[in-house]
């Protein structure tokens with residue numbers, strides 16, 4: 110019997126459309142000899158709906174796909190998922206959601222309560238990875254270098270901006286100021302002088318009441334994909350991100366404008382350094398107690414110092430996203446990656462008593 114897989118996409122975060130494109134990709138590539146997929150969407154207002162099979166899930170004529178506001182409602186409760194009064198009999202959920210309410214442990218907790226197997230990290234790992242102010246000290250405790258910095262909460266900033274500004278200045282310029290639980294570089298600013306601090310903090314606080322300030326690491330951005338295969342996290346070939354020189358850093362436009370960035374696979378670096386980055390990626394995955402998959406992003410300095418930037422528990426997952434590309438270059442197809450993830454989900458290593 111084929112397993113029934115509910116691919117869940119959309120959601121309340123700013124990455125709604127990217128999530129829909131990822132879901133369209135998985136729907137097209139999933140091995141239908143083993144799995145029977147259905148598509149469930151979360152609308153921008155948070156309603157769960159059954160997406161009709163013929164609904165547009167790819168970019169067409171420059172229009173990005175979204176979850177339709179009018180579609181049959183899906184009910185999720187401790188008994189599982191149902192629609193129109195009948196159970197959907199789901200074996201595995203693939204929560205292809207990015208950002209808050211998706212990648213942060215919220216939906217994972219809901220699925221735990223409903224006792225449904227799901228792809229990816231569990232509640233704790235998802236929540237910790239989402240919040241850089243919690244993930245960084247854990248990486249550091251495991252011997253993986255992070256960028257030095259401080260946390261600035263909106264409540265403290267309101268009452269203590271002068272003293273905090275002095276503390277930020279003492280870190281030295283340039284700096285990066287960004288939301289602790291951000292994504293897609295939204296709310297991230299490169300700060301080169303004292304007079305830019307206030308605007309950058311306020312910008313980050315637009316996205317998250319918790320901002321982080323970090324010294325800028327000078328170097329290239331190197332990414333590594335980790336995939337759990339037969340219970341063991343494996344590192345892919347590592348890739349180097351190339352950003353069009355008109356961008357100062359890997360910002361939102363660089364990420365999503367056509368042709369603005371590219372990943373070079375394998376990264377043009379010493380094999381020993383590449384292996385060390387792969388090992389650090391697996392170490393970071395284990396340090397946070399991740400399951401299934403993660404994309405681990407690093408900086409590599411000119412002196413080959415490896416600094417972790419962040420770990421994403423549900424990275425972009427369209428057929429042309431970095432995660433599937435890195436596995437493709439490592440000899441594992443998009444369809445095979447999806448099969449590994451669905452198999453791992455049934456092992457429940459992400460569960461309450463899992464990793």
Ligand SMILES: Nc1ncnc2c1ncn2[C@@H]1O[C@H](COP(=O)(O)OP(=O)(O)O)[C@@H](O)[C@H]1O
Nearest residue numbers: 256285291292293294295323324325326358359
């Ligand atoms: N400490 C830093 N040093 C150098 N560049 C940084 C630093 N922090 C962020 N950046 C730049 O900003 C981008 C987005 O920051 P990141 O922390 O990855 O946030 P997001 O979760 O939004 O991807 C990075 O890819 C990098 O280009």
Ligand SMILES: [Mg+2]
Nearest residue numbers: 293294406419
């Ligand atoms: Mg990033």
